[in-house]
Amino acid sequence: MAAALAIAPDRTDTAWPALRWAVARDVKLALRSRAELGVQLLFYVVVASLFPLATTPERSTLTLIGPGVLWVAALLASLLSLPRLFAADHADGTLEQIVLSPYPLVALVGGKIVAHWITTGLPLVIIAPLVGLQYALDEETLSVLAFALLIGTPILSLLGAIGAALTLGLRSSGSLLALLILPLYVPVLVFGAGAVEAARTGVGASAHLSLLGAGLLIACVGAPFAAAAAVRIALD
Amino acid sequence: MLEAQKLAARRGFSTLFTGLSFRVAPGEALVVTGANGTGKTTLLRMLAGLTAPAAGEIQWRGKRVGSFDPQLRAAVAFSGHLPALKDGLTAEENLASLVALEGSPAASDDIAHALDEVALSRQRTLPARVLSQGQCRRIGLARLSLAARPLWVLDEPLAALDAAGSALLARLLGRHLANGGLAVIATHAPLGLPEARLSSLVLNQS
Numbered sequence: 222m223a224a225a226l227a228i229a230p231d232r233t234d235t236a237w238p239a240l241r242w243a244v245a246r247d248v249k250l251a252l253r254s255r256a257e258l259g260v261q262l263l264f265y266v267v268v269a270s271l272f273p274l275a276t277t278p279e280r281s282t283l284t285l286i287g288p289g290v291l292w293v294a295a296l297l298a299s300l301l302s303l304p305r306l307f308a309a310d311h312a313d314g315t316l317e318q319i320v321l322s323p324y325p326l327v328a329l330v331g332g333k334i335v336a337h338w339i340t341t342g343l344p345l346v347i348i349a350p351l352v353g354l355q356y357a358l359d360e361e362t363l364s365v366l367a368f369a370l371l372i373g374t375p376i377l378s379l380l381g382a383i384g385a386a387l388t389l390g391l392r393s394s395g396s397l398l399a400l401l402i403l404p405l406y407v408p409v410l411v412f413g414a415g416a417v418e419a420a421r422t423g424v425g426a427s428a429h430l431s432l433l434g435a436g437l438l439i440a441c442v443g444a445p446f447a448a449a450a451a452v453r454i455a456l457d
Numbered sequence: 458m459l460e461a462q463k464l465a466a467r468r469g470f471s472t473l474f475t476g477l478s479f480r481v482a483p484g485e486a487l488v489v490t491g492a493n494g495t496g497k498t499t500l501l502r503m504l505a506g507l508t509a510p511a512a513g514e515i516q517w518r519g520k521r522v523g524s525f526d527p528q529l530r531a532a533v534a535f536s537g538h539l540p541a542l543k544d545g546l547t548a549e550e551n552l553a554s555l556v557a558l559e560g561s562p563a564a565s566d567d568i569a570h571a572l573d574e575v576a577l578s579r580q581r582t583l584p585a586r587v588l589s590q591g592q593c594r595r596i597g598l599a600r601l602s603l604a605a606r607p608l609w610v611l612d613e614p615l616a617a618l619d620a621a622g623s624a625l626l627a628r629l630l631g632r633h634l635a636n637g638g639l640a641v642i643a644t645h646a647p648l649g650l651p652e653a654r655l656s657s658l659v660l661n662q663s
Contacts, residue, residue, distance in 0.1 A: 317541065457507070
């Protein structure tokens with residue numbers, strides 16, 4: 222909390238250029254190393270495709286497990302890319318320059334989170350309906366799946382950023398990050414998979430999607446501050 | 458004016474230094490020397506606002522500044538052991554990105570000119586991954602010259618620099634001090650600056 226308060230005196234009119242700087246730089250860097258992006262996307266496709274092979278090709282079973290599997294795979298894929306979020310900048314010293322920048326750190330961290338979502342969350346949103354076809358889900362369910370992922374994956378990036386910042390500089394930070402962050406992902410999983418399930422059974426997904434949206438708003442307000450505070454602690 | 462009063466630093470259970478007081482006036486450079494492990498880097502990180510002192514206080518322009526203080530962040534240019542360069546970006550992009558992060562985006566002409574000054578104009582469009590350590594250091598020098606910051610905090614700036622690079626650093630530092638800038642530099646090698654501008658601080662094993 223003390224660190225969050227210390228951020229307050231920053232000039233707020235610089236938040237926008239700071240956000241833009243971080244988003245532009247991180248997206249550019251991600252596009253330069255497209256292989257890493259491909260790995261994450263491929264991971265999602267492979268994990269989601271393993272379940273029909275391991276269980277049964279029967280339609281009714283597949284449609285039953287589909288929503289849950291597609292969401293669990295999204296959680297795992299998000300976890301795969303999270304350790305890199307701050308660790309790369311930490312290793313080459315850029316993070317020191319980021320916290321010493323006159324720009325508000327919250328905006329810079331927020332920009333990194335936005336870039337993380339654009340490069341790892343958004344591709345999942347686009348590919349998930351295709352992967353969902355293997356589970357014999359109908360068109361409407363698939364569109365709800367994409368929409369739920371559109372609201373849910375930013376929450377994964379936001380919450381994950383807190384974990385990535387907290388485990389910065391630790392040994393075996395990857396596995397610790399998973400332990401730390403997966404429990405926090407549970408509400409996203411419950412409401413996200415719940416929305417798809419509700420759409421499949423025809424109950425209507427709006428209740429689940431509203432809760433997911435509320436979660437996104439809360440995460441948007443809180444997570445960048447928490448992640449920024451954790452980054453400062455990691456560098457001290 | 459940068460002033461330290463009774464600074465102390467701890468790393469784990471061991472005390473690196475206590476009761477450290479000094480003053481750096483505009484146009485002056487403080488050269489910090491001392492054996493390995495005496496806390497040079499820790500002191501520099503404190504002065505840059507990256508680490509909170511265990512005791513004592515730091516004043517910048519007469520005002521007490523804590524760690525990550527916005528006033529100090531707007532004034533300091535910190536160059537640590539790590540080059541803060543991205544392997545995937547070219548020399549030019551790295552420099553532009555660093556300068557923009559410091560809140561003073563430079564035109565591409567200025568970037569090209571700064572790279573020219575550190576003799577990297579031919580490597581302008583090469584990714585940082587293929588540059589040598591010394592060349593990466595030179596990008597750091599170009600960044601210092603572009604970002605007009607009053608306080609330079611440099612940790613071993615001569616590391617990996619050749620003779621020409623050292624001369625370049627001396628020239629940049631001389632210009633910075635002549636313009637009324639301040640510098641705190643941890644180094645083991647002579648900087649080649651006029652003695653009148655330098656004051657010295659030796660950290661001992663406590």
